[in-house]
Amino acid sequence: MRILKRRQFLSRMWGAGSALVALAGAWTTWDLLRPGEAKGFGGxxxxxxxxxxxxxxxxxxxxxxxxxxxxxxxxxxxxxxxxxxxxxxxxxxxxxxxxxxxxxxxxxxxxxxxxxxxxxxxxxxxxxxxxxxxxxxxxxxxxxxxxxxxxxxxxxxxxxxxxxxx
Ligand code: FES
Structure with missing residues (x-):
């Protein structure tokens, strides 16, 4: 019973971590591609x-x-x-x-x-x-x-x- 709870906990943490990584990737892509906001000289x-x-x-x-x-x-x-x-x-x-x-x-x-x-x-x-x-x-x-x-x-x-x- 205890092992199952730990597995569930770890599974949820993996899920949450993956979601955070995907969110960070999406944010970075949007941040780089949004019009009119190139970072640094030349933009x-x-x-x-x-x-x-x-x-x-x-x-x-x-x-x-x-x-x-x-x-x-x-x-x-x-x-x-x-x-x-x-x-x-x-x-x-x-x-x-x-x-x-x-x-x-x-x-x-x-x-x-x-x-x-x-x-x-x-x-x-x-x-x-x-x-x-x-x-x-x-x-x-x-x-x-x-x-x-x-x-x-x-x-x-x-x-x-x-x-x-x-
Ligand atoms: S006067 Fe500015 S580079 Fe020559």
Missing amino acids: NIRTVDPRAVPDTGVLEIPAARSYLVNIDGEIRAISRKCPHLGCGVAYCESSGQFECACHGSAFNRAGEYRTGPAPRGMDRHPLEIIDGLIYIDTGTVGNGPAPGPQTIDEPVLGPSCSEEAH
Whole structure:
């Protein structure tokens, strides 16, 4: 009698364990295949509530290798890959602009070209807001704007980060 109960118990545990493994497999499959939610760079990256993007400065999103900026209420996703030769462009707090340390290109907070060998402004990713969160489509890149008049009135605030380093 006791052995039978133990066997029943073990049988049920095996059944429950198998069901859990099947459930985990189904969850993983769904998680990987659901549209619009690829994990990691190259897919749609879930980021933050739009209200978390500051009116001034930038919000770096390392997983998307990009920055979110709020330009007069419009949120944009700017790739940190320099349009010159691909170095990572940093935002410099003291100057209030993006600066590439490789060859000195600089861009305003909207990613528009200011100076240096870059052929255009910083490239951009499309974004959309789903259930109150910003998703950056890192699989799609649009060329930054051609050099020309800047559309935002934000002068250089102070010394560039490369000047400060010397
Ligand atoms: S890679 Fe950025 S200026 Fe050359």
